[in-house]
Amino acid sequence: xxxxxxxxxxxxxxxxxxxxxxxxxxxxxxxxxxxxxxxxxxxxxxxxxxxxxxxxxxxxxxxxxxxxxxxxxxxxxxxxxxxxxxxxxxxxxxxxxxxxxxxxxxxxxxxxxxxxxxxxxxxxxxxxxxxxxxxxxxxxxxxxxxxxxxxxxxxxxxxxxxxxxxxxxxxxxxxxxxxxxxxxxxxxxxxxxxxxxxxxxxxxxxxxxxxxxxxxxxxxxxxxxxxxxxxxxxxxxxxxxxxxxxxxxxxxxxxxxxxxxxxxxxxxxxxxxxxxxxxxxxxxxxxxxxxxxxxxxxxxxxxxxxxxxxxxxxxxxxxxxxxxxxxxxxxxxxxxxxxxxxxxxxxxxxxxxxxxxxxxxxxxxxxxxxxxxxxxxxxxxxxxxxxxxxxxxxxxxxxxxxxxxxxxxxxxxxxxxxxxxxxxxxxxxxxxxxxxxxxxxxxxxx
Amino acid sequence: xxxxxxxxxxxxxxxxxxxxxxxxxxxxxxxxxxxxxxxxxxxxxxxxxxxxxxxxxxxxxxxxxxxxxxxxxxxxxxxxxxxxxxxxxxxxxxxxxxxxxxxxxxxxxxxx
Numbered sequence: 001x002x003x004x005x006x007x008x009x010x011x012x013x014x015x016x017x018x019x020x021x022x023x024x025x026x027x028x029x030x031x032x033x034x035x036x037x038x039x040x041x042x043x044x045x046x047x048x049x050x051x052x053x054x055x056x057x058x059x060x061x062x063x064x065x066x067x068x069x070x071x072x073x074x075x076x077x078x079x080x081x082x083x084x085x086x087x088x089x090x091x092x093x094x095x096x097x098x099x100x101x102x103x104x105x106x107x108x109x110x111x112x113x114x115x116x117x118x119x120x121x122x123x124x125x126x127x128x129x130x131x132x133x134x135x136x137x138x139x140x141x142x143x144x145x146x147x148x149x150x151x152x153x154x155x156x157x158x159x160x161x162x163x164x165x166x167x168x169x170x171x172x173x174x175x176x177x178x179x180x181x182x183x184x185x186x187x188x189x190x191x192x193x194x195x196x197x198x199x200x201x202x203x204x205x206x207x208x209x210x211x212x213x214x215x216x217x218x219x220x221x222x223x224x225x226x227x228x229x230x231x232x233x234x235x236x237x238x239x240x241x242x243x244x245x246x247x248x249x250x251x252x253x254x255x256x257x258x259x260x261x262x263x264x265x266x267x268x269x270x271x272x273x274x275x276x277x278x279x280x281x282x283x284x285x286x287x288x289x290x291x292x293x294x295x296x297x298x299x300x301x302x303x304x305x306x307x308x309x310x311x312x313x314x315x316x317x318x319x320x321x322x323x324x325x326x327x328x329x330x331x332x333x334x335x336x337x338x339x340x341x342x343x344x345x346x347x348x349x350x351x352x353x354x355x356x357x358x359x360x361x362x363x364x365x366x367x368x369x370x371x372x373x374x375x376x377x378x379x380x381x382x383x384x385x386x387x388x389x390x391x392x393x394x395x396x397x398x399x400x401x402x403x404x405x406x407x408x409x410x411x412x413x414x415x416x417x418x419x420x421x422x423x424x425x426x427x428x429x430x431x432x433x434x435x436x437x438x439x440x441x442x443x444x445x446x
Numbered sequence: 447x448x449x450x451x452x453x454x455x456x457x458x459x460x461x462x463x464x465x466x467x468x469x470x471x472x473x474x475x476x477x478x479x480x481x482x483x484x485x486x487x488x489x490x491x492x493x494x495x496x497x498x499x500x501x502x503x504x505x506x507x508x509x510x511x512x513x514x515x516x517x518x519x520x521x522x523x524x525x526x527x528x529x530x531x532x533x534x535x536x537x538x539x540x541x542x543x544x545x546x547x548x549x550x551x552x553x554x555x556x557x558x
Contacts, residue, residue, distance in 0.1 A: 233497035294494075298492070300492055301493065341493065344494070
């Protein structure tokens with residue numbers, strides 16, 4: 001997108017490009033024509049830089065520790081390295097072509113509803129002086145980079161403890177390109193299909209969580225279960241890591257949700273508050289549900305519930321009122337508990353670390369729940385003429401498309417990777433020895 | 447010479463050590479082990495998946511003694527390690543063929 005056009009048009013264009021995450025005003029007002037070049041608000045910029053840092057922390061080491069503690073000691077290094085590797089690789093791919101395909105391109109015509117173009121390949125027209133809304137465009141680029149990175153890192157949970165490292169990286173690169181980028185574009189770019197249908201996804205319930213949750217479970221099914229799954233105990237080796245990881249996720253999530261307001265303002269504050277109330281309610285809900293059905297409220301369950309609540313509030317963070325967020329969180333806590341404890345064993349798939357149960361299902365609950373909690377009558381921030389029924393349909397449509405799209409891309413990517421690597425799984429001997437030793441030549445604990 | 451091998455509950459180690467001090471026992475080796483006898487294990491649940499844990503943590507205490515002392519050591523250990531609940535453990539007495547002190551090369555009873 002060349003900034004050398006008529007200044008007003010360029011400013012308008014940059015506003016449109018920046019509208020993504022926070023532009024989900026239900027009223028879908030046309031952005032006001034700006035008569036002067038948009039300038040930078042240092043408060044907004046400082047906040048967005050901090051938000052970006054918080055989201056980075058969510059991945060390294062948040063997700064890494066959350067997942068690392070859940071696997072066996074012999075595989076902990078493989079998990080944290082896959083997360084670290086995913087972060088590094090996706091960061092580079094984002095800068096190379098990801099930002100361009102997600103957020104650049106014409107606002108209509110051709111494939112613009114589904115994907116952007118290559119006009120910003122290697123950030124061609126983005127300079128330190130480029131502006132996006134009230135922040136430097138480069139800040140927006142990096143902020144969105146961290147979202148892409150964490151989405152890929154989340155998928156690692158579904159294929160943990162049995163996949164070749166190179167295969168993991170190749171799979172994530174393909175999936176990022178053909179699932180993350182199109183869905184991000186469709187939901188968040190001004191040209192996107194669901195953006196224009198009025199789908200609400202404040203911070204990425206569909207783009208990040210449903211997308212990664214579905215990919216994880218589909219990849220887990222294609223890959224097959226770990227040896228000994230459902231026959232011998234495969235217990236977490238360090239629940240303190242899980243606790244620390246979950247806490248880092250929660251704290252970092254303020255950057256994820258409140259940062260998606262793209263400014264230091266009241267909207268960010270509401271999203272911030274919702275990011276406390278929803279997971280708090282969800283954690284308690286999971287604990288209560290577990291106590292009632294299983295006799296114990298576990299530490300693992302409590303933190304898992306909180307993460308489920310964080311996932312569910314993600315699409316609703318800037319649309320829900322405080323009490324709506326509490327209800328949404330509680331519902332997500334119960335539903336995700338059911339998904340992990342009842343649905344997964346019933347369907348027998350080995351989504352090792354419950355990426356689908358928590359992120360996938362939580363994302364679906366959140367995306368659909370957003371339609372409900374955004375209603376002004378329920379304290380939400382939808383427009384005066386908000387129509388819940390219509391919004392529900394839009395949300396469900398976006399959810400279904402995202403599920404199908406992610407699933408299909410995952411299957412194809414796994415098949416490609418299986419062919420490229422002569423099988424995506426490590427050998428039985430390597431799996432028994434543990435990936436730390438067999439893949440990385442290391443022990444985590446000496 | 448005899449090797450007295452006692453499997454005890456970990457919480458009883460300090461009592462056993464102190465009780466043996468009052469005898470003429472000059473040392474012992476302690477290993478962390480897992481095992482079960484009549485004490486059943488327990489079950490643990492992680493995110494809805496239940497595991498039966500059969501093996502319980504215990505300590506193995508090994509003491510090399512003169513023949514004359516073996517029964518006394520066994521009794522003292524039993525008194526100190528007992529709680530009255532299932533899982534208190536067992537004491538075995540094995541024949542010990544030879545002993546060498548590594549530092550000096552002494553063998554036999556003077557090496558105990």
